[in-house]
Amino acid sequence: MYKILVLNLGSTSTKIAYYEDEACIIKTNIEHPAEEIKQFNHFMEQNKYRENYIKKFMSENNVDISELDVIVSRGGHTKPLEGGVYRVCEEMLEQQASGLYGQHPCDLGSKIAYGMCERIKAIPLVVDPPITDEFEPLARLSGHPLIERRSSFHALSHKATAKRYARENGLKYDELNLIVVHLGGGVSVAPHGKGRMIDGDNGLEGDGAYSTNRTGALPVGDLVKLCFSGEYSYEQVKKMINGNGGLMAYLGESDVKTIESNAKHDEKAALYLDGMVYQVCKNIGSCATVLYGKVDAILVTGGIAYSSSIVQKIKDRCEFIAPVVVYPGENEMESLARGAFGGLKGDEPIRNFNESTTVTA
Structure with a gap:
């Protein structure tokens, strides 16, 4: 023992x-x-x-x-x-x-x-x-040689969830194509190809879907204008991207349970919460193309995965790609x-x- x-x-x-x-x-x-x-x-x-x-x-x-x-x-x-x-x-x-x-x-x-x-x-x-970092060379290209896309997201959660799915289904992780979605304070979506996280989004510093307090990817031109407007310092912009972005920026609230409750009678709360789910689903779709459409399962984990309504919205948009399997909680x-x-x-x-x-x- x-x-x-x-x-x-x-x-x-x-x-x-x-x-x-x-x-x-x-x-x-x-x-x-x-x-x-x-x-x-x-x-x-x-x-x-x-x-x-x-x-x-x-x-x-x-x-x-x-x-x-x-x-x-x-x-x-x-x-x-x-x-x-x-x-x-x-x-x-x-x-x-x-x-x-x-x-x-x-x-x-x-x-x-x-x-x-x-x-x-x-x-x-x-x-x-x-x-x-298990990115393929194509996944590193950003569009400019001075900036490279890099792997920085919930690797522990992603790997553990993917291996758990394989184990519980009598399968081998390194023989599967999976899309793993972590929904927590940060959001990350990544394609796992034959046991490797071959792409993914750096939600910590501005990539992918917006989350409870992070902006995810922003329109680049408008972000550049904001940065050079003279109205905000470097530290303020960084805080906008991670800490005061996403649902916090839109609603002044980052607790999803509270926002879900408010959404029953508040159209703005419903809109911005649906916007987060919408962006997550777009990222799932893009990951499917990385895997050439050959996806064995979509795995959803993290604290927000306890929300049956959010999970159902992901299923409604994405189950045509592959079965959606839910593992709620952090499980770290x-x-x-x-x-x-x-x-x-x-x-x-x-x-x-x-x-x-x-x-x-």
């Missing part, structure tokens, strides 16, 4: 779970008070602060650190890599700390995992990090645990970061 500690760090939360093989024994979601968080200038300074909460969880739940086989974290922003299970090393941590490839509290998670494993038998791992902790377990069992290799396949332009 393998004993696995799972870490998933967010801006103001630390999710922790303890697994034995594939069974979750105990889990928690610690919300960190603003007055505690604000003492730090940057989340990468919260190492000991977060680690103390993790150790407290283990102590309260009789999880013996010396008996762990793995500490796996959602990670991390480094050079682009193929999807898979990676062992955390010092070079990985150095790249994450540099900020050259982006930064998120998940970068701190892999640092904590590495530190906690230094004096015990457990190994530190990350699974399908957000910089996972389970995905990390399952990835680590698969690596320990030898179902897939535990890759060495220094010897991994690096994606180049």
Whole structure:
């Protein structure tokens, strides 16, 4: 039996779970008070602060650190890599700390995992990090050589959902053509061709459908005019694209449950919510062309997938392409645990970061 500690760090939360093989024994979601968080200038300074909460969880739940086989974290922003299970090393941590490839509290998670494993038998791992890049050459072309399309979306969620579909249907992920749709605070749609995410949208920085608080792709000419109007700073525009875009910009609200309720009597709420779904469906259609129309299934996951009405609207527009299968929720902790377990069992290799396949332009 393998004993696995799972870490998933967010801006103001630390999710922790303890697994034995594939069974979750105990889990928690610690919300960190603003007055505690604000003492730090940057989340990468919260190492000991977060680690103390993790150790407290283990102590309260009789999880013996010396008996762990793995500490796996959602990670991390480094050079682009193929999807898979990676062992955390010092070079990985150095790249994450540099900020050259982006930064998120998940970068701190892999640092904590590495530190906690230094004096015990457990190994530190990350699974399908957000910089996972399996794009085909055509998918990288933007229309101008100074700008390249890059893979940056919900890789962990996408891969885990696709593999779950394959597993539950007695199929092999690397023999399927799938379109995976993640509907959460961010939205991402990607075609998976024979086990690889061969294209996708960077909703974090302005691509694809708009979401609860992100603009997705904007008309380029109008965006350029806005940027050079002199009315907005760089920081303000960035915040418009990610944070104050999408449904938040239109309605001043980003909670989909609230918006769905309001839409029953508010035409604007109904219009803008339908607009998000409409754009998601357009992206699904475009992904189908990437796969030459040969799509085995469309998989919908994320928190918004709990909405039966939104899912039905996607089915109404897209089921002519392929069956729509729904896996609601984030499922990140389970995905990390399952990835680590698969690596320990030898179902897939535990890759060495220094010897991994690096994606180049």
